[in-house]
Amino acid sequence: MKKALLLAAGLLLAVTLPGCGDVSRPPAEKQTVSAAEEAVPAQHEATLVTYLPDEEGLRVEPHTMKVTAKEKTLKNALFQLIQLDRAQTYPLLPTGLTVKSVDVKDGTAVIDLSKEIRKLSVGSTGETLFVAMFVNTATEFPNVKEVRFLCEGQPLSKLGGHYDMTQAFKRDESMIRMEKK
Amino acid sequence: MKKLLLFLTALLTLFLLPMAAGSASAAEVTALRTAARTDGNPPFVRTVLDLSSSVKAVASLNKSRDTLKVSLKNSTPAGDAAGTYRVNRQNVDTVSLKKDGGDALLTVKLKNPVAMDDIKVFALKANGSLPQRLVVDVPSVSTVKAQSSSGVKGSSSSVPAASASDKKVLKGKVICLDPGHGGSDVGAIGTLNGQSVYEKDITLAISLPLRDMLRNAGAQVIMTRSTDKDVARAYAGDAEELQTRCDVANKADADIFLSIHIDSFSNANVDGTTAYYYPKSGRDLLLAQTLHQSMMVNMAIPDRGVRSNDLYVNVHTAMPSVLMEMGFISNAHRLNMLTSSWGPKRIAESMYQGIIDYFKQID
DSSP states (O other): OHHHHHHHHHHHHHHHGGGOSOTTHHHHHHHHHHHHHHHSOGGGEEEEEEEEEOTTSSOEEEEEEEEEGGGOOHHHHHHHHHHHHHTSSSOOSOTTOOEEEEEEETTEEEEEEOGGGGGOOOOHHHHHHHHHHHHHHHTTSTTOOEEEEEETTEEOOOSSSSSOTTSOEEOOGGGBOOOOO | OHHHHHHHHHOOEEEEOOOOTTOOSOEEEEEEEEEEEOSSSSOEEEEEEEESSOOEEEEEEOTTSOEEEEEETTEEEOTTOOEEEEEEETTEEEEEEEEETTEEEEEEEESSOOOGGGOEEEEEOOBTTBOEEEEEEEESSOOOOGGGSTTOOSGGGGSOOOOHHHHHHHTTOEEEEEESOBTTBOOSEEEETTEEEEHHHHHHHHHHHHHHHHHHTTOEEEESOSSSSOSSOTTOOHHHHHHHHHHHHHHTTOSEEEEEEEEOOSSTTOOOEEEEEOOSSTTHHHHHHHHHHHHHHHOOOOEEEEEEOOOHHHHHOSSOEEEEEEEETTSHHHHHHHTSSSHHHHHHHHHHHHHHHHHHHHO
16 A cells, blocks of 8 residues: 555656656655545544446456445445446446335345336346346345345346346355456 | 249359450469458358469359359469368368369368358459459358258258267257247347347247257257247246246256357447356256357357356256357347357257267266
8 A cells, every 4th residue: 555655656746747846745745645544543444345247247346445434334335336337338237227225134135226227138147247246245244144136115026037036145256256466 | 933043053153353464374373271250240261362363253153052163264273272172160171273174173162051142252453462362252151041942841851860870869858948038028139230139039049940950850859938929928027937937847857958048248349158057966067068068169159158156947947957148149240140040050050969969978
């Protein structure tokens, strides 16, 4: 992390140098940033992990973002998942899809999706990825062991035609492509 | 009609390159090369002849449409260009060049008939270090539809006679074929020339010739559907529809279950075939590997592997089962192939071979 920050500072220096005679300023800025980071107590920070499809549609990949502790909720994780997917080059999820509600009871998260999910036009690749995105993201939360899907409050009985979408889905690590170090 | 067909068969194309002024001596064919190409529809084998000067060429296809002859008038093979070149690329067996009186004769031998419209003969002008060339493109797959082959009686006559060894392998075998989706469930949707193409139609176009080939070789084939319909009922939930398909195979006590699908993804560049299985018996993986291997050997479709997961039909059938995804409807190149006259049949042939290979391994 420190190395990355130093590199970033170096880059900033290189970019600003031609137009700026004051070479001592960028390192000073870097110090300010570090000080600010250290000033935030660690226990107020949290990471949110979401799982997005790779470009080949073979697996999902973890995406980690820093949030404040109070933002680390399952509903926010699913909200971020949809936003991040829609911002990808090849979004899988339909436009306008939202999570209407999410309820965790006895280890089962019940995710109620908006009607736009019915526009998901997929082969088994897309349907498998859809399940892997939501189930792996939700089971990042220790209290979630499995996931059920609803659509507008009703069981999601029809989707791509390859799975029983009304079943409870468990985490599938084989669909996750681990980040390279 | 018959007369016209005969005429067309005999003379494919008359082809003329501008004669070089004052050139009376014979043109030389200085080199011959072939290359298998998969970037055309259908895929083809290209033969290129290097020429010392322009020639007049006449191409003809014989009556059984499995031998193409291209006569290069007032030409002669030079150097080591003459000879027989073993191509053995799918449908194309050999290409040969020889002296034929005052002409040079190029002969392309095919294993199965092709349509005249799918053969291309054209000239390329000298360009930089490249000499004048004559190019002959021949499909590397059979492109003749069932109804146009001679002596057709009934739809199954397009199926080649099964070998005795195939009949022995398939004797007494019960095979359940499941063309994915159907009726109210169109499956994944592709777009070709502004028109929607449905997965349900392609899966049926692959399954029907596969059924005929297997039956022709003596297997008992059970179809979950053989027309465009829902198997359970229109607008049933996915689980109800899929369970009804499993019930068909389970009640028939089939030896294997093969569900045929076409894939789709938001990235249109993605293409490839996947064999899905669920490890419920010792033979699900073997069946998946064997069918996958046959696709890899016989088809030019990218590989997405053999994968284990819990797709409904693989979990709820009582026998070894595989769900095959035969390329992506969202990929333009693949969609061209899947909607062509030859594509679905070629996939059916590779599945047929895979099924034979599977039963050979377990018996």
